[in-house]
Amino acid sequence: MTEPILTVADLSVRIAGLHILQGVSFTVAPTGVTVLLGRNGVGKTTTLRAVLGLTPRGGEARGTVRTGGRELLGRPTHRLVRAGLGYVPEDRDVFAGLTVAENLRLAERRGATPAYDRVFALFPELDRRGRQRAGSLSGGQQQMLAIGRVLLNDNRLLLVDEPTKGLAPKVVTEVAEVLERVAETVPVLLVEQNLAVVRRLATDAVVLSAGRVAWAGGAGELLGSAELTRSLLGVGSGEVPVSARSEPGLRAPQPRTEGGAA
């Protein structure tokens, strides 16, 4: 079996007296997209942030998080980023008052050659909008900047948190297309609630429930089973939209349009 790029074992996180993760264990394959799924509030973001050493002050993360035989837990975030963990946070975190070019420049890593060619090949718009303030970009453009910024450097693994959240359907498709291309060269651990996007991108799936792993395996197996998707995610596996309101948890799967996710 190929060695996982990331092995999380018995990860427990306590924040503000709450035992949010209670012994989470899973692996991330060295290729493709491993998607971290689960209803709202089960601990998906907490998992990504713990891997990156971003558990808030006063909180505590225990267990092991390994890549290439090295322990990551307890190491400062900037070291992890330098070691090749790229993070695209849920709220995008672009510097609104700075231009696109300045946002990219800030992401350059000392001692490394920034891969502007790679970034502008994926996102020509970032090149064209270099002098525009990031705060005046649309949500989709800000997401492209957040992803582009990370791709300026070489990464062993990308951790991407809800990249399509709050975006219009057409932009969701664009973001999914970009991630699909990115995943051809670097493995991705993705938190995503849009099942059409999950269907398009995921090779492996890990489902969290109440701070524990409820299921892990091939994404096709999960998404192909109406029983599994209903019991684990609270949605049907088909393409028929399910009311997110009547089925709390994941957003309803969107009908596919030609060439990709809706």
Ligand SMILES: Nc1ncnc2c1ncn2[C@@H]1O[C@H](COP(=O)(O)OP(=O)(O)OP(=O)(O)O)[C@@H](O)[C@H]1O
């Ligand atoms: N800093 C914090 N202080 C207190 N509680 C927190 C903190 N961070 C997370 N939590 C709680 O931990 C639980 C898991 O949160 P987390 O954001 O990881 O869930 P999630 O699965 O990513 O949810 P969503 O799908 O809604 O983004 C939630 O109940 C949340 O309220």
